[in-house]
Amino acid sequence: MTELPELQAAAVAAAGAAADLEELDEVRVRFTGKRSPLAELQQGMRDLSPDERKARGQQLNAFKAAFAAAYDARHAELASAALRARLETERLDLTLPPRRVPVGRPHLLTQVEQEMLDVFVGLGFAVAEGPEVESGTYNFDLLNIEPDHPARQEMDTIYVSREDDVVLRTHTSPVQARVMTTQEPPIAVVCPGRVFRADSVDATHSPVFTQIEGLVVAEGITMAHLRGTLLTFARRLFGEDRQIRMRPSFFPFTEPSAEIDVTYEKHPSGWLEILGSGMVDPNVLTACGIDPLRYSGFAFGIGVERVAMLRHGVTDIRDLFDSDVRFLTTF
Numbered sequence: 001m002t003e004l005p006e007l008q009a010a011a012v013a014a015a016g017a018a019a020d021l022e023e024l025d026e027v028r029v030r031f032t033g034k035r036s037p038l039a040e041l042q043q044g045m046r047d048l049s050p051d052e053r054k055a056r057g058q059q060l061n062a063f064k065a066a067f068a069a070a071y072d073a074r075h076a077e078l079a080s081a082a083l084r085a086r087l088e089t090e091r092l093d094l095t096l097p098p099r100r101v102p103v104g105r106p107h108l109l110t111q112v113e114q115e116m117l118d119v120f121v122g123l124g125f126a127v128a129e130g131p132e133v134e135s136g137t138y139n140f141d142l143l144n145i146e147p148d149h150p151a152r153q154e155m156d157t158i159y160v161s162r163e164d165d166v167v168l169r170t171h172t173s174p175v176q177a178r179v180m181t182t183q184e185p186p187i188a189v190v191c192p193g194r195v196f197r198a199d200s201v202d203a204t205h206s207p208v209f210t211q212i213e214g215l216v217v218a219e220g221i222t223m224a225h226l227r228g229t230l231l232t233f234a235r236r237l238f239g240e241d242r243q244i245r246m247r248p249s250f251f252p253f254t255e256p257s258a259e260i261d262v263t264y265e266k267h268p269s270g271w272l273e274i275l276g277s278g279m280v281d282p283n284v285l286t287a288c289g290i291d292p293l294r295y296s297g298f299a300f301g302i303g304v305e306r307v308a309m310l311r312h313g314v315t316d317i318r319d320l321f322d323s324d325v326r327f328l329t330t331f
């Protein structure tokens, strides 16, 4: 039979030397488990005399107490070492600079378009949209554009099908025609969208550009309403001290027609043309099923690229279509 004090020393030493919690548990099973020398000794107690049993009992208790103390001490050491190791591996380095997350934004043209639409929506206009591939009927006929008008010549118009009279719309006025043929006055709409013209590309021309056209039709609409609306628009967009002036002009679908300029210090004349406008021609109202004796209206058309370039000092329209992020991220 193994000597108990020796066994005790071996058990305490083994516990103290356990390299990790797993090994410590193996030591516990080896020295105090069901098939350990300790268990054997406890079983053997039955065969001892009362005196021997008392002495052995004390030794066994001393063994258990000594082992428990060694076990607990080592357990505490190993557990805190394991915790420290875990904290070390899971430590967050708060001094690391964060990874940059690139944030997108709407294209400059979209921003300006939204800003312009906001002004009109604030004035009570609804937004109407229509197809980019349009019939000649809406793009020309209903708008009083005669078959021999230069705008119809292939030079300006990109035809999808000549036989079927299908074009890429040359302005967003056909959307206004669509609104007039389907809605009763009072009407107040703005029509944003891309338009197409067979122009060659240079710093100020693009075969694709963006327009916002507006239309108001109601009883008693006069040129004063047109002027007031566009003055408000010009001031919201370019600054409260802006003036506008109207110059006589010509459009097939408006009579009278006016070109509108805003004050612009950078131009030698002090004025800059920003849009075309006029009172809706009675022929257009009639063609769209609206009684010109009862109703009158005004219409206007603005180029969004023009406004974006003016507002942000962009000198080449191609910058708005090149999708160069170095340019786009500056806005």
Ligand code: PHE
Binding pocket: 170, 171, 172, 173, 213, 214, 251, 254, 276, 277, 278, 299, 300, 301, 302
């Ligand atoms: N449709 C014209 C254009 O594209 C603009 C415009 C609209 C002019 C309404 C007057 C009235 O040039």
